[in-house]
Amino acid sequence: MASFNCFALAFLIALSFASIDVGVAARHLLQQPRTQSLPSFPNLPTPSRPSFSWPGALPPLPTTFPTGLPPLPSIPSVPTIPTAIPPIPFSFPPLPSIPNLPNPGALPPLPTTLPRGLPPLPSIPSIPTAVPSIPSFSPPPSRSTP
Secondary structure, three states, X not given: OHHHHHHHHHHXXXXXXXXXXXXXXHXXXXXXXXXXXXXXXXXXXXXXXXXXXXXXXXXXXXXXXXXXXXXXXXXXXXXXXOOOOOOOOOOOOOOOOOOOOOOOOOOOOOOOOOOOOOOOOOOOOOOOOOOOOXXXXXXXXXXXXX
């Protein structure tokens, strides 16, 4: 559902960018002076209609229809498909033997008691909190008294 929302948002952003160009073009056309005239088209001749013959001039329909149908073409014979699958002459190579791993020996024993104290934390240097004043930010002294 989130991917659909992202797709819809991307589609709306692309549509808004596409409509910016249309708006700029429309504004440009509206701000042009109206001195230009549209080109005139020459009068084109109208095509003449061909004369159609009336239905009485058509030949009459046949009254009898042929009753016999032509024979259907014969279907060629399909070759038979063998049903037995021959065995594939393939054998896997023998798997390599796994080498014997060396014995790691005896592991050291686990400690029975855990240390109780934590190591001391490193000292953090102190950060000065006072900000020195900068004289260039103060206004210049006035020459007259109010």
